[in-house]
Amino acid sequence: MSKMTPQEMAARIGGGLLSFPVTPFNADFSFDEASYRANMDWLCGYDVAGLFAAGGTGEFFSLTPAEVPQVVAVAVDETKGRVPVLAGTGYGTATACEIAIGAEKAGADGLLLLPPYLTHSEQAGLAAHVEAVCAATKLGVIVYNRDNAILQPDTLARLADRCPNLVGYKDGIGDIELMTRVYTKLGDRLTYIGGLPTAETFALPYLDMGVTTYSSAVFNFVPEFATNFYAAVRRRDHRTIHAGLKDFILPLVEIRNRKKGYAVSIIKAGMKVIGRNSGPVRPPLTDLTEAEVAELTALVKKLPTGASAMQAAE
Numbered sequence: 001m002s003k004m005t006p007q008e009m010a011a012r013i014g015g016g017l018l019s020f021p022v023t024p025f026n027a028d029f030s031f032d033e034a035s036y037r038a039n040m041d042w043l044c045g046y047d048v049a050g051l052f053a054a055g056g057t058g059e060f061f062s063l064t065p066a067e068v069p070q071v072v073a074v075a076v077d078e079t080k081g082r083v084p085v086l087a088g089t090g091y092g093t094a095t096a097c098e099i100a101i102g103a104e105k106a107g108a109d110g111l112l113l114l115p116p117y118l119t120h121s122e123q124a125g126l127a128a129h130v131e132a133v134c135a136a137t138k139l140g141v142i143v144y145n146r147d148n149a150i151l152q153p154d155t156l157a158r159l160a161d162r163c164p165n166l167v168g169y170k171d172g173i174g175d176i177e178l179m180t181r182v183y184t185k186l187g188d189r190l191t192y193i194g195g196l197p198t199a200e201t202f203a204l205p206y207l208d209m210g211v212t213t214y215s216s217a218v219f220n221f222v223p224e225f226a227t228n229f230y231a232a233v234r235r236r237d238h239r240t241i242h243a244g245l246k247d248f249i250l251p252l253v254e255i256r257n258r259k260k261g262y263a264v265s266i267i268k269a270g271m272k273v274i275g276r277n278s279g280p281v282r283p284p285l286t287d288l289t290e291a292e293v294a295e296l297t298a299l300v301k302k303l304p305t306g307a308s309a310m311q312a313a314e
Helices: 006-014 034-043 065-078 095-107 123-135 151-164 174-189 199-207 222-234 238-256 262-273 290-302 302-312
Strands: 050-053 085-089 110-113 140-145 166-171 190-195
Touching: 006 050, 006 110, 006 140, 006 166, 006 190, 034 065, 050 065, 065 085, 065 095, 085 095, 095 110, 095 123, 110 123, 110 166, 123 140, 123 151, 151 166, 151 174, 166 174, 174 190, 190 199, 199 222, 199 238, 222 238, 222 302, 238 262, 238 290, 262 290
Parallel strands: 050 085, 085 110, 110 140, 140 166, 166 190
Antiparallel strands: none
């Protein structure tokens, strides 16, 4: 059971960088608990405001409903209260509620509600889905606006009135007009999270729209770079930001964009590059090719912080 109220959790994560640790798998695709513990302990040594267990980069979509609370319980046990641990939940409404209850029992501090499985819905249906999940738990809930779950400002406002534990909004579509309308409508009622793939690309313009934090996938394997970049965003250090984009983020995005699903696969490849091999991605995702891993290795080596991480792992 979390010791934080939903509002305390939201304030905590809104004040710093967030990340979604990968879920390590063995060669047979079973959960590699030992590697997960080691990775979580390592990441807690950096300045991070919250870690999302079994989130998107953690391959929530390929975990079973029973595995999600298992992964969350290990994360909670290993982090030992050093950072808030939030859990992913999703699929159909009944399954999302079941996972939410399991994550709360496992000790999660909050929930990220991913889009429903497959189907497209009207605003009333999406609202009923969100409200049911909020009612199933005392944890703070963050809605992930993307794909087939695009909540409009009026819908969010009504949900915020009905659901005190709806405390966050994560944007995964990059619609600047919609993001502006959401923030204008709800103001500081919610904590706003940048959630586009490779969020560093959008971090600075989103800050000016009230999005004080974002989820950094690259924090998994270059945490010093990720935290330094976030600090530069918060102080609006354009020179440092553009250097980081030019030298690392945009070349990484070029590799990521080659194949579908590489937004997750490239992060697991990065873990391998620095000597923290977290195994393969589960199907239907595919791993990077050896040539692409070599490209990523060269990118990491160019970063002073990346090179030191690689040397420490050797």
